[in-house]
Amino acid sequence: MIENKTLSSEELIKLEDKHGAHNYHPLPAVLAKGDGVYVWDVEGKQYFDFLSAYSAVNQGHCHPAIVGAMSKQAETLTLTSRAFYNDVLGPYEKFITEYFGFDKVLPMNTGAEAVETAIKLCRKWAYEKKGIDENKAQIIVCDNNFHGRTTTIVSFSNDPVANKNFGPFTPGFIRIPYNDLAEVERAVQGENVAGFLVEPIQGEAGVMVPDEGYIKKVKEICEKHGVLFIADEVQTGIGRTGALLRVCGDCSCEGHCEKQSTYTEPDILILGKALSGGAYPVSAVLANDTVMEVIKPGQHGSTFGGNPVAGAVGMAALNVIRDEKLTQNARRLGDIFRDRMNKMIEKSELVNLVRGKGLLNAIVINDGEESSTAWDICVKLKENGLLAKPTHGNIIRFAPPLVMTEEQLHECCDIIEKTILEFEK
Structure with missing residues (x-):
């Protein structure tokens, strides 16, 4: 037995390298503690967390309300499986469906599981409600998508890192360019098209924000052709972009609101990550009865999906978003952040642009995707007390916890700015 507290960062990194699969390339920061917007490494150095576990920690590290709900429930009942009822799932299902304005929820654990669930749900609806011949249903997806890493999901990725040597792949997907309404209009007219799966902002692709009105128009096109609009809000949802959901447009209210003129209701909504505040794996697929009723007992499930701890954590996490007005804070601070970055860009030849919504942002480095510049900048940012990671080689994503104050921002x-300008010299 190795006592981790006695090991240095270097020793812990070597342990992972020797005994763990090499499926990640982390920055050399070995973290041991988190609180709010801060994390500390094993040597005690403090950092600002500007990744938030890919937007899972929207509510900040170790939020006491979430940790308290998890601890209290874990002392009472952790898991029953769905072979029996438990006294938390029903209240949680009522809470989350009312919070987001849907009839039903299908609880799962991880984001990828939730995407897989949405795919199965869409296909079953296609055969039993739309009348598509069995095994013929097609789902439209977008270039440069990132919906997870299961075999089915990487089947429709165009990232060779994600799918090289993982075939044979699952058929039934049509990939089109992102942010191209003409392509959406063309693709949905296929007789076997059942759904359109899309990220309202493509996070992993480099925080690609579509044109104003794109999502709303996509829903209109889907509705016109009897195609389900499936919104993957695993990363963009739950306050991250300055709206409760990105499909809410720029409305920064908390919770579902029938009066939102900008709200585009998905036929299927996929949530994860911040649904637990990073404390526990919790994901969900929400839909109205006309879609969800095609799932019958025994046709889909998960041993851990809908467990009591997940229900308690999910309710606490969503209450924190609403009670602390974190959506509004994300929207306000995001405007300040992009303003600061744009002023920096005026003095920089290294950074091309900043883009994003709320506190999901990215800067584009004036270098090729194969260059190490963005990685080197992130290593220097770490040395200067801030943690971030590159994506797609020359893009650095910035996504701090939504509990951040203006002073901290x-x-x-x-x-x-200091780090970037040091690289200019």
């Missing part, structure tokens, strides 16, 4: 912007 300006301190972080100072670190980013």
Whole structure:
């Protein structure tokens, strides 16, 4: 038995390298503690977390309300499987469906599981409600998508890192360019098209924000042709982009609101990550009865999906978003962040642009995707007390916890600007 507290960062990294699969390439920061917007490494150095576990920690690290709900439930009942009822699932299902304005929820654990669930749900609806011949249903997806890493999901990825040597692949998907309404209109007219699966902002692709009105128009096109509009809000949802859901447009209210003029209701909504505040794997697929009723007992499930701890954690996490007005904070701070970055860009030849919504943002480095510049900048940011990661080689994603204050944000912007300008010399 190795006592981790006695090991250095270097020793812990070597342990992972020797005994773990090499399926990630982390920055050399070995974290041992988190609180709010901060994390500390095993040597005690403090950092601002500007990744938030890929937007899972929207509510900040170790939020006491979430940890308290998890601990309390874990002392009472952790798992029954769905072979029996438990006294948390029903209240949680009522809570989350009312929170987001849907009839039904199918609880799962991870984001990828939730995407797989949505795919199965869409296909079953296609055969039993739309009348598509069995095994012929097609789902439209977008270039440069990232919906997870299961075999089916990487089947429709165009990223060779994600799918090279993992075939044979699952058929039934049509890939079109992102943010291209003409292509959506063309693709949905196929007689076997059942759904259109899309990220309202493509996070892993480099925080690609579509044109204003794209999502709303996509829903209209889908509705016109009897195609289900499936929104993957695993990363963009739950306050991250300055709206409760990105399909809410730029409305920053908390919770479902029938009066939102900008709200585009998906036929299937996929949630994960911040649904637990990063404390526990919790994901969900939401839909109305006309779609969800095609799932019958025994046709889909999960041993851990809908467990009591997940229900308690999910309710606490969503309450934190609403009670602490984190959606509004994300929207306000996001405007400040992009303003600061744009002012920096005026003085920089290294950064091309900043883009994003709320506190999901990215800067584009004036270099090729094969260059190490973005990685080197992130290593230097770490040395200066801020943690971020590159994506697609020359893009750095910035996504701090939504509990960040304006003072903390300006301190972080100072670190980013100082680091970038050091690379100019």
